[in-house]
Amino acid sequence: MTSIELMREARKIIATGTNEREAKSDPTAHAEIVALRKAATDGWRLDNHTLVVTLEPCAMCAGAIAQARISKVIFGAWDEKAGAAGSVWDVLRDPRAIHRVEVESGVLQEECAALLSDFFRSGQ
Secondary structure (H helix, E strand, O other): OOEEEEEEOOOOEEEEEEOOHHHHOOOOOOHHHHHHHHHHHHOOOOOOEEEEEEEOOEHHHHHHHHHOOOOEEEEEEOOOOOEOEOOOOEHHHOOOOOOOOEEEOOOOHHHHHHHHHHHHHOOO
16 A cells, blocks of 8 residues: 655654545545645645655646645655656756755665555555
């Protein structure tokens, strides 16, 4: 299962999300979007927050992350097909963007890749 944690400066988890696309028949229900929606109950600006995710965010999620003003994204596995944090595109650090996000990649990469393989093998 792909999962995400959204933390404030003090590493306090304020929201989590999992991929709910199939369960909700919602193409936007990626783990990042689910967590951002939960975290934004007190306002949409989530600056000074760090998002930790198993897989490199796609273009949709990277756009939402930038719009939410997330300060940092940490991810494990690269998405060579649809990644938008440095592999296929770099939406989060594009110099033309209004808000740029710090990105830390490859954290626990092998473990994250194994989790993702198991998730997709199960047909989620």
